[in-house]
Amino acid sequence: MHRFYLEEPISGIGIVVVFPKDEVAHATRVLRLRKGDEVQLIDGINLYKAELQIVNEQEVTAIVRELCPSPEPPAQAVLIQGLPKADKLEMIAQKATELGMWELWPVEMERSVAKADKPDRAQKKQERISRIALEAAKQSSRAHIPQVAQTVNFAKMLNALQKASPAFDAVFIAWEEEHALPMSQAVQRCIDEGKTLHRVAVVIGPEGGISQREWEKLRDIGAISVTLGRRILRTETAGLCALAVLWTALGEM
Amino acid sequence: MHRFYLEEPISGIGIVVVFPKDEVAHATRVLRLRKGDEVQLIDGINLYKAELQIVNEQEVTAIVRELCPSPEPPAQAVLIQGLPKADKLEMIAQKATELGMWELWPVEMERSVAKADKPDRAQKKQERISRIALEAAKQSSRAHIPQVAQTVNFAKMLNALQKASPAFDAVFIAWEEEHALPMSQAVQRCIDEGKTLHRVAVVIGPEGGISQREWEKLRDIGAISVTLGRRILRTETAGLCALAVLWTALGEM
Structure with a gap:
């Protein structure tokens, strides 16, 4: 239809x-x-x-x-995506919308090869990616149209993450360099601790990954390191995978 | 490294x-x-x-x-993919390899707009897709290089599925047209019934989905219908999502 x-x-x-x-x-x-x-x-x-x-x-x-019965997933998931190369952000916006993403926050990180555009181009890019999310929302029968934020640097993102209203119930970082918990177990642990996950964020590094310094800053504000399996995922695959794991852990998939 | x-x-x-x-x-x-x-x-x-x-x-x-510790997922997952349009099969081979797919079986289904190529072109296509899987296996640190089968029709696939050796422990169909179990619950049910899932298949329809007739034939050989959430996933997203759900259900993600 x-x-x-x-x-x-x-x-x-x-x-x-x-x-x-x-x-x-x-x-x-x-x-x-x-x-x-x-x-x-x-x-x-x-x-x-x-x-x-x-x-x-x-x-x-x-x-x-x-x-119609709500096609929306059981929580609001904000994808905080390290700015990837070339047109990968378009693919991420499209597929993550299908997979139930609530908002997309592109972030220029320490290891991002791609840099944030100058203001006028940045706005055009934001509009283009927003249109892709809108089209994907229609095609995948979403009721919510994911918002796409303008690309910011890491410090601004960190600030927005802390001051977000409504606040985030949990922030997960896909982090390959330590023996992190499988993401679904980290979600389960939050639930066991009595948290209701209404609004969560998932941080995905760019091609080169999240730097140690960035990881420490995220950890300092309470973010939880998680693993998405023992294989190395490309940046554009990791966010999609994290969304699928999240909905599985919350019983929808 | x-x-x-x-x-x-x-x-x-x-x-x-x-x-x-x-x-x-x-x-x-x-x-x-x-x-x-x-x-x-x-x-x-x-x-x-x-x-x-x-x-x-x-x-x-x-x-x-x-x-090195095995980077392989906890089971062999064969992705049975309804032949998609254009170069989507390349993207599926790359991303599903990252996500731990064991083998890729492309299948010309009733609603496939794309048709299987003539023998000489089919072999070239198989070689190209195999190379993509090999490169993705290296990049994602897989130990196993996923095999890519030549595209066959539905009847041949059904035959191969039944006669497979080693046999499949479970076959799941992503099927949007009925109130199917969430995939992770279907996996859990198999485990509760005492099955060990060494080798499983996941059937994903092409753009138009799996036809009723195809679904019935799969059901007749014991395949289990599952849902991947309430949103409509594109054919190239559904298989990737199913792999992430499978590894989550088996405790890896």
Whole structure:
């Protein structure tokens, strides 16, 4: 079923909603949908079934028929991704969105070969990656559209991590250089300690990994080192893997 | 540490091994390694530490110093992948190798848009994908080099699955169209029933998914339907996710 993204939250079943302009073009010119067709609507919070009413090139409206079961995973997972080379961030945004990521925070780390762009290019990049996340959210039937933050340096990220509101219930670091706990066991330990994991962060280093200094700073604010198995994962694979492990540990997969 | 692939199994610690020709060129011309440098050797079964002895453009030898802890996951996982579009199979081979896949069986399924190539092109494709798996195995520090099978049709795959020796201890199907068990719970159920999962298969449909008819045939030979969460995963993401879930369920991640 085709999915459309609305800019305003849907207030209830039975109401009529108006499609935003770019979705009108997509529904009519690309998909050639008609009055009576069933579609899914995403309002950034929930997923609904709806039936098209008015369909023409100026306007598309739909009547909201029912709330769909939430396709969202059991926690908000923020992926803090060491800035990777080339266009890997696009692939990470797409696949991590499919795998239930809540927000993406790209970070220029000590061993990042790629550097953060100058302000004007940085904003364009952020917009491009955000669009990729939006498209992936639609395709994978997410109700939440993951936010993509602008790339910052490590110190700014650390500050944002500490001051985040709502606060993070746990921060995990994929860290290959010590005998860390398997990630699922670290998650289980948090649960055993009575924590409810509403909002967690996973820190993934760039190609060269997280530096010792960065690791120490993360550890100092209470981050937990975890392993994702005995093989060396590429930076663009590690975050995807961590999300799958997280949802498995929380019983969804 | 740089890793090299040997064609013959290493018979023990302290022996001297000779590098195959293409590894000689890589070690000398590309990496400019020297006598005394430490390297890792992969013989397709184990991973070893070794020290270079003779290093010149004609010959490279190394003395095997120690056996490294096995980087292999706790079971052999065969990824049975519905033939995807374009070059997605390359990406799947690379990332699934990092994530511990044992073998890759590409299968032309009912809903595959891509079709299996004619014999001569099929062999070339198999060789190309095998090389990608080999490179990924080296990069991710695998000891086992995943085999890539030639693309076959569904009937042939089903036959191979049934007649496999050693036999499969479990076959899982990622199947979105029914209320399937989360994959980790299905794995746990197998363990609770007293099965040891030495060798398992995971079946992933192509872009359009597995057809009802294919699902029934798999079910008839005892395959277990599982879910990988409530979001719709692309075909190239589903297999990677299934591997991460499998290793989590088996305690490695």
